[in-house]
Amino acid sequence: MDTDAIKGLGTAEKDQLRFITCGSVDDGKSTLIGRLLHDSKMIYEDQMQALARDSVKHGTTGNDIDFALLVDGLEAEREQGITIDVAYRFFNTPRRSFMVADTPGHEQYTRNMATGASNAQLAVILIDARKGVLVQTKRHSFICSLLGIRHVVVAVNKIDLVDYRKEVFDRIVGDYVAFASTLGFTSIVPIPMSARYGDNIINRSGNTDWYHGPCLMDYLESIDIESEMQGLPFRFPVQWVNRPNLDFRGYAGTVASGHIAVGDEIVVAASGRNSRVKRIATYDGDLAQAEAGDAVTITLADEIDIGRGDILARPTERPEVADQFAAHLIWMDQEAMVPGRSYAFRIGTQSIATGSVTHIKHKIDVNTREHLAATTLGLNEIGFCNVATALPVSFDAYEVNRRTGSFIMIDRYTNRTVGAGLITFPLRRATNIAWQPLSVGKAERAELKHQKPCILWFTGLSGAGKSTIANIVDQKLFAMSRHTMLLDGDNVRHGLNRDLGFTEADRVENIRRVGEVAKLIMDAGLIAICSFISPYRAERDMVRGLVEEGEFIEVFVDTPIEECVRRDPKGLYSKAKSGKIKNFTGIDAPYEAPTGPEIHLKTIAQQPAQLADDVVKALIERGVIAAI
Amino acid sequence: MNAQNINKPDTHTLPRHLRRLEAESIEIMRDVVAEFKKPVMLYSIGKDSSVMLHLAVKAFYPAKLPFPLMHVDTTWKFREMIAFRDETAKRLGVDLIVHINQDGVARGVNPIASGSSLHTQVMKTDALKQALDLHGFDAAFGGARRDEEKSRAKERIFSFRQAGHVWDPRNQRPELWNLFNTRIRQGETMRVFAMSNWTELDVWEYIMLEKIPVVPLYFARPRPVVERGGTLIMVDDDRLPLQPNEKPQMKKIRFRTLGCYPLSGAIESNATTIEEIVAEMQVATVSERQGRLIDTDEAASMEKKKREGYF
Numbered sequence: 001m002d003t004d005a006i007k008g009l010g011t012a013e014k015d016q017l018r019f020i021t022c023g024s025v026d027d028g029k030s031t032l033i034g035r036l037l038h039d040s041k042m043i044y045e046d047q048m049q050a051l052a053r054d055s056v057k058h059g060t061t062g063n064d065i066d067f068a069l070l071v072d073g074l075e076a077e078r079e080q081g082i083t084i085d086v087a088y089r090f091f092n093t094p095r096r097s098f099m100v101a102d103t104p105g106h107e108q109y110t111r112n113m114a115t116g117a118s119n120a121q122l123a124v125i126l127i128d129a130r131k132g133v134l135v136q137t138k139r140h141s142f143i144c145s146l147l148g149i150r151h152v153v154v155a156v157n158k159i160d161l162v163d164y165r166k167e168v169f170d171r172i173v174g175d176y177v178a179f180a181s182t183l184g185f186t187s188i189v190p191i192p193m194s195a196r197y198g199d200n201i202i203n204r205s206g207n208t209d210w211y212h213g214p215c216l217m218d219y220l221e222s223i224d225i226e227s228e229m230q231g232l233p234f235r236f237p238v239q240w241v242n243r244p245n246l247d248f249r250g251y252a253g254t255v256a257s258g259h260i261a262v263g264d265e266i267v268v269a270a271s272g273r274n275s276r277v278k279r280i281a282t283y284d285g286d287l288a289q290a291e292a293g294d295a296v297t298i299t300l301a302d303e304i305d306i307g308r309g310d311i312l313a314r315p316t317e318r319p320e321v322a323d324q325f326a327a328h329l330i331w332m333d334q335e336a337m338v339p340g341r342s343y344a345f346r347i348g349t350q351s352i353a354t355g356s357v358t359h360i361k362h363k364i365d366v367n368t369r370e371h372l373a374a375t376t377l378g379l380n381e382i383g384f385c386n387v388a389t390a391l392p393v394s395f396d397a398y399e400v401n402r403r404t405g406s407f408i409m410i411d412r413y414t415n416r417t418v419g420a421g422l423i424t425f426p427l428r429r430a431t432n433i434a435w436q437p438l439s440v441g442k443a444e445r446a447e448l449k450h451q452k453p454c455i456l457w458f459t460g461l462s463g464a465g466k467s468t469i470a471n472i473v474d475q476k477l478f479a480m481s482r483h484t485m486l487l488d489g490d491n492v493r494h495g496l497n498r499d500l501g502f503t504e505a506d507r508v509e510n511i512r513r514v515g516e517v518a519k520l521i522m523d524a525g526l527i528a529i530c531s532f533i534s535p536y537r538a539e540r541d542m543v544r545g546l547v548e549e550g551e552f553i554e555v556f557v558d559t560p561i562e563e564c565v566r567r568d569p570k571g572l573y574s575k576a577k578s579g580k581i582k583n584f585t586g587i588d589a590p591y592e593a594p595t596g597p598e599i600h601l602k603t604i605a606q607q608p609a610q611l612a613d614d615v616v617k618a619l620i621e622r623g624v625i626a627a628i
Numbered sequence: 629m630n631a632q633n634i635n636k637p638d639t640h641t642l643p644r645h646l647r648r649l650e651a652e653s654i655e656i657m658r659d660v661v662a663e664f665k666k667p668v669m670l671y672s673i674g675k676d677s678s679v680m681l682h683l684a685v686k687a688f689y690p691a692k693l694p695f696p697l698m699h700v701d702t703t704w705k706f707r708e709m710i711a712f713r714d715e716t717a718k719r720l721g722v723d724l725i726v727h728i729n730q731d732g733v734a735r736g737v738n739p740i741a742s743g744s745s746l747h748t749q750v751m752k753t754d755a756l757k758q759a760l761d762l763h764g765f766d767a768a769f770g771g772a773r774r775d776e777e778k779s780r781a782k783e784r785i786f787s788f789r790q791a792g793h794v795w796d797p798r799n800q801r802p803e804l805w806n807l808f809n810t811r812i813r814q815g816e817t818m819r820v821f822a823m824s825n826w827t828e829l830d831v832w833e834y835i836m837l838e839k840i841p842v843v844p845l846y847f848a849r850p851r852p853v854v855e856r857g858g859t860l861i862m863v864d865d866d867r868l869p870l871q872p873n874e875k876p877q878m879k880k881i882r883f884r885t886l887g888c889y890p891l892s893g894a895i896e897s898n899a900t901t902i903e904e905i906v907a908e909m910q911v912a913t914v915s916e917r918q919g920r921l922i923d924t925d926e927a928a929s930m931e932k933k934k935r936e937g938y939f
Contacts, residue, residue, distance in 0.1 A: 016645035085800070087781040088774045090827045097645045099825055111802055118804040239655065240662040244691035252687075254655045254806075283689035295651040295658075295687070308662050332802050346807050349662075408807045415811040417801040 014094070017220060020101040020116040020149070022140035023126030028157045031066075032126065032195035033089055033102055039202040040091045040217070086116045095221045109136075110143060110366060110380040111332040114420055117147035118406070121225045124153045124216075129162045129192070133175040139366045145183035146328060146382070146422065148402050151223060152180070153216065154190040159208065160197055166210040187223075191216055229292035233317035234258030235396070235404050236266075237348040238310045242297050250281055250297035251306055253349070256403035259291035260298075260314075268304065269311040269319050269394035275300040309350035311394040311404065319404060322426035323392040328364075329357065329377060329385045333411065333418035337377040339385075340508040342542045343418065347393050347407040354412070354545055355389035375505045377419075386427060390545075398422035413537065445525030449483045452624045453522045455547060456615070458531040459540060459594060460557030461586050462572055463564035465603050465611075469557060470531040472612035477527065480616075482625055485521045487514060489532040502583040508539055515543035522547060527624065535585045537592040553622070555615060556597035561586045563604060598622075646834055649826055653680075654687040655806060656785060656822040657769070661694050663810035664767040664818070670756070671697040671724070673709045674886045675842050676771035678716075679831050680823055682840045684769075685720065696723035698768075700759060702751035703728060704739055704888035706864050712843045725763070729755035739890045740869060747888070753936055757793045760817060767810075767818045775827045785824045791815035794936070829909060836902040845883050846905065848897040852876035859893040 023029035089100040101116030103109070117123065123144040127137055144152065154176050162168045173190040180188060191200055192208050193216060199205035200215040214222070235256040242250040260266070264277050279299040280287040290296045298312070306312075313319055331337050339360060345352040363374040363383040377383045398405030399422075409419035446453045456473070458466040467488055474486045493500070497513055500506040511534050518528040534540050544552040564586065565573045576584035583589045594600075599618050601611045620627045642650065660667050669684060671677045684693055699713055717724035729737075732750040739747040760768060774781045784800050786808045801809050812818055823831075835842060852863045854874045861868070863876040868890055870876070881894035882905075899905045 014643040014645050016648055085782045085797075088825070089781065090775045090825075092827065092829055097827070097830070115802045115804050119806075239658040242688065242691050248690060250690075252658050254651055281690065283686040293648060293651055295654040297689070344811065346809065348807075349659075351663075402805065406805045406807060408804060408809060410809055410811055415809065415813065417803075417809045420802070420804045 014096065016097045016099065017122065017223070017225060018099045018101070018120050019122040019124060019220070020103060020113070020120040020144070021124045021126065022103065022113060022144065023155075023157075024128075024134065024136040027126040027128050028195045029126050030102065032124070032155065032157065032193075032201070033100055035195045035198060035201055036098075036100070036217070037089060037091050039198060040093060086112050093217070093221055098220065109139070110330060110382065113140065113143045114147055114330050114332075117144055117149055118402075118420070120144075120147075120149055122151040122153065122220075122223065123149045124155050126155045126157050127172055127176070129156050129158045129168055129172065132172050133179065135367045137176070138179060138368075141180055141183055142366055142369060145185065148398065148422075150184070150186040150228075151225070152185050152188050153219065154188060155195075155216065156190060156192045157195055159192040159199060160194040164192070164199075164207045166208075169208075169211070189213065189219060191219070227292065229257045229401075229403070230259065232257035232292070232401055233319075233396075234260050234266075234312075234314050235319065235401065236260065236298065236312040237350075237404070238306055238308055238312065239349050240308060241306070248299065249303070250279075250299045251310075251312070252295075252297045254295045255290050255292050256348070257292045257401055258314075258317075259289055260312075261289040262286075265315055266300070266312045267315040267318060268306055269313055269321055270392060271305065271310075273304040274315060275302040275304055277301075309348070311348065319394045319396050320426040321392050321394050323390070324358070324386065324388045324427040325393075325395070326361070326424045326427060327385060327387050327407070327421040328398075328424065329383050329387075329409075330420045330422075331377040331379060331381050331383070331418065332420060333416055334379055335411070335418070336379075336504070337383075337409075337419060338505045338508050339375070340505070340512045341536075341538050342412065342545065344410040344412050345389055345393075345407055346410065347389075347395060348404055350393050352389045352391055352393060354542075355387060355409075357385045358388050359386040361385060375503070384424075387421065395423050395426075397424060399424075412541070442523045442525060445523075449525050450626065451482055451525070451527060453525050454527055454551045454553055454619075454624050455518045455522055455543065456527060456529045456553050456555060456619070457518075457534070457540065457543065458529070458555045458557055459534045459597075461559060461561060461564045461591055462533055462584070463567045463569055464557040464559035465608060466531045466533075466557045468608045469555075469601065469611050469615070470529050472608055473615050474529055476612055476616050477619075477625070480625065482527060483525065484527045484529055486529045486531070487518060487521075492517075502581075502589075504536075504583075504589070507535065511536075511539040511543065515539075515546050518543065519546050522551065527619075533585050533591070535589065535591040537594070540594070550622075553599065553619075553624075554594055554597040555599040555601060556594045557601050557603060558593075559603045642834075642837055646830060646837070649823075649830060650683060650686070650834070652806075652825065653683045653822040656808070656820065657684055657687040659808055659810065660767050660769065660818075660820050660822075661688070666763070666765050667695040667767040667769065667820075668698050668725075668760075668763065668765040669693075669695055669769040670771075671699050671713070672771065672886075673699065673705070673713045673716075673843060674771070675831055675835060675846060676773065676823060676826075678840050678842050679826070679834055680769065680771040681716070681720070681722075682838060683822065693720075693722050695769075696725050698725040698727060698759060698763075698765075700752060700755045701726050701728045702739075702747070702755070702888050703733065704747075704751075704867075704890060706843075706845055706862070706886065706889045706892075708845050709843050709886060712841075716841070725759070727755060727759035727762070729758060738867075739888050740867075744891050747891075749936070760793065765817070766812065767820055769820050769822055771823055772821050773826050773828070773831075774821075774824050783821060783824065785821055786810065787819040787821065788812070789817045789819060793817060795819075829906070832902060832906050832909065836906065843886060845886055847901070848880050848882040848899050850878045850880050851894070853879050853881055853894060860896070862889055862892070862894055864889040 021029050087102045091098050101120055103112040103116040125140055156169050156172050169192045192211050193200040199207055202217045204215050236253050237256055238251045239253040242252045260277055262277050262280060267274050277298055278301045280290050281297040311319055339357045342354045342356045345355045360374045361384045362371040363381050374383060396404040405423045407421040408417050411418050458470045460466050474484055477484045497510050500510050518530050521528040575581045576587040585591050599615060619625050688694055729751050737747055737750045772780055784803045788801055789795055853860045854876055860881055879896055882897045883892055883894055886892060899908045
């Protein structure tokens with residue numbers, strides 16, 4: 001087959017460059033992309049006609065074609081004239097195929113830019129020649145740098161509007177290089193251009209005869225994106241175990257970095273088990289060697305336990321394995337990140353059901369790179385945090401390996417992707433504090449007491465009747481010679497938790513500590529009765545997650561807010577309503593009712609003693625205690 | 629297993645950009661199989677589906693495809709497409725589910741009398757939702773590409789659908805690195821576009837180099853057509869009502885995209901090989917979707933259809 005005869009088709013050397021364009025609303029970013037597509041003949045006649053129609057309707061360029069309209073995809077944003085999300089564009093030349101992430105420059109910038117930059121090898125940062133280096137330019141450059149982009153084109157756009165003057169260009173370039181020197185870019189290439197008129201985009205422009213560098217397209221086609229991933233240690237995150245029959249057990253995945261050959265020794269990072277590569281299987285035949293980017297299926301000489309989430313590496317170059325690490329965290333959700341709250345994590349192919357940020361060391365002002373103190377992380381904020389996961393994970397520093405050093409955080413209830421993390425280094429604390437094995441366990445202690453230890457967790461609004469009912473339950477169990485311990489919300493705040501207030505972050509920590517104490521009490525073989533407003537579902541479930549299935553019994557003391565306000569036993573509601581108490585649950589802080597409590601007590605027209613009896617009955621039914 | 633090797637290419641000579649796209653698609657497919665309970669591959673018989681299926685065979689080799697193919701049949705596909713579909717399923721030994729919206733058939737919905745918009749809504753969008761619910765699939769692969777159309781350019785690779793299969797473009801999950809968020813709740817589903825980053829040229833080049841079979845309608849041959857409003861419509865069977873002055877003519881035509889035959893515009897062409905198709909593409913002046921009559925129904929029509937649950 002004579003493929004060379006076909007124009008535009010690549011040779012074996014044709015590769016792909018993925019880049020991101022960054023700029024503020026009026027820097028001409030969309031115009032630049034539209035121009036690249038148009039001038040590289042990627043726009044067809046019907047699209048041009050649609051564009052001409054749209055230009056009259058929505059355009060901002062008078063009678064000229066508005067290239068920005070080519071790339072502004074969704075109906076809503078065409079009307080508002082803004083790009084609200086990340087869009088991907090494609091164009092081809094015989095030498096390279098290009099994928100451009102187009103990200104908006106307005107308030108959602110951090111989240112969208114981080115998304116676009118996460119898979120980009122190069123960034124084109126636009127600067128309006130009339131305005132020079134702005135705060136936004138610095139912000140975009142910082143985010144690119146943080147996300148690991150090492151090559152930057154500084155596109156000094158709208159050079160036509162400053163009469164193609166060399167000194168304007170030189171001044172901007174000087175300013176940029178001065179501030180970007182600490183951002184760790186390997187290359188910075190400034191190009192004067194006019195996206196609207198096409199100067200220095202596809203061809204060198206006669207209007208800037210003082211400029212001797214490459215035009216944008218030439219540079220994008222020729223920049224050597226040396227395969228950085230090839231030179232790194234071998235990493236193979238296992239995606240899926242391929243087991244079609246008893247004779248074949250293969251580990252399917254994509255080589256994240258480095259290379260491996262048949263016969264090479266490997267180690268499973270988390271378990272430390274060793275073996276050798278037996279086959280590197282693909283549909284197109286077995287390979288002798290696989291390198292970064294190859295999707296293959298590896299079989300090993302020995303039968304060892306490997307599953308999705310394991311990382312194969314060379315025994316001499318292992319990734320870190322830890323359950324605590326420091327990371328930069330980019331928060332992407334309306335609901336702020338609160339330390340202590342549990343989230344689901346995905347790190348490579350590893351899914352971790354629960355983990356949390358234990359501490360925010362500082363947050364970073366993206367405009368000035370200043371470090372600021374923070375207790376929570378809001379939408380589009382970037383923080384440097386300590387993270388703890390329920391199980392140890394295998395990883396590398398993001399700076400070294402983007403594929404094995406990144407993670408996302410997921411809200412466990414809505415399943416939204418809420419955070420993006422870049423791991424900096426492991427924290428060794430976890431490995432230094434080993435579990436001390438105890439000879440007498442929970443089961444033995446419980447046996448002695450003739451009961452099944454559990455956490456009996458009363459939740460509900462202030463004034464709902466939690467403490468009253470919990471107290472009666474405690475008395476009744478005591479009368480039945482059961483061994484209990486009651487933890488009350490108000491009481492622990494006098495001692496254990498006296499340093500905590502009522503902000504969301506402090507409430508999370510309050511419940512975390514109480515949960516741990518309740519677990520210790522339970523380990524002693526006791527029934528831990530806990531009475532806490534505990535307004536957030538996430539924290540109640542965190543305590544549930546600390547103990548085994550069936551050991552956490554949620555008791556929802558269900559009293560409507562109107563009734564609680566009417567009762568107001570401690571006068572707190574009237575104080576909250578007059579603004580004397582802030583963050584009061586039900587008034588100016590939320591209460592998330594349990595969706596499936598083990599015991600549901602509706603208190604209206606009921607006596608506390610009767611409700612307490614109901615709880616005791618439920619405990620007997622559950623086999624926690626025996627009936628007398 | 630042997631049946632899957634019939635089209636195995638003799639050499640491995642893909643250019644690097646295609647190798648990268650191939651590996652990326654394979655990685656996405658493996659993630660779906662590892663994370664979802666009951667995936668399905670939506671197979672539309674077109675060139676993109678042919679490539680998607682080929683990629684899937686590669687992804688799970690030497691195992692059999694760990695999910696079935698499903699074709700949502702509007703009953704108005706070209707006869708050659710249906711023949712190709714059945715032959716492909718047989719050749720590769722894969723499970724094929726064909727779903728037809730029988731309610732729509734009973735109501736007599738068709739592209740000619742009902743109009744393309746209602747036909748597409750009932751026989752494609754509603755039919756797809758029906759089929760996904762009927763079988764309880766929690767993830768569905770589709771062959772859509774970002775370069776096809778403006779609203780596709782912002783689509784995620786893992787496109788989350790609320791219960792009812794609704795797509796909310798303002799409520800999409802951010803997608804960073806290759807870390808896809810695969811978590812869903814009961815009743816929610818995921819559409820997965822494993823070929824998001826392929827272009828039309830990539831698809832043809834890959835078909836050529838990997839020798840992937842495609843429906844013969846992509847190649848020029850004399851076929852009976854009528855011209856309507858500047859569009860060439862092939863008279864594939866006697867269900868197409870002809871105007872008194874209309875007489876089918878034999879013209880050498882081919883299709884750039886395939887769908888329901890009364891809604892697919894043909895182009896006059898001499899391209900009888902993939903090499904010639906690609907060469908024609910290089911000088912083409914209109915985009916591939918232009919031949920699709922369903923996209924021009926109303927402004928932003930693709931976005932509207934997608935919100936309602938269209939692929």
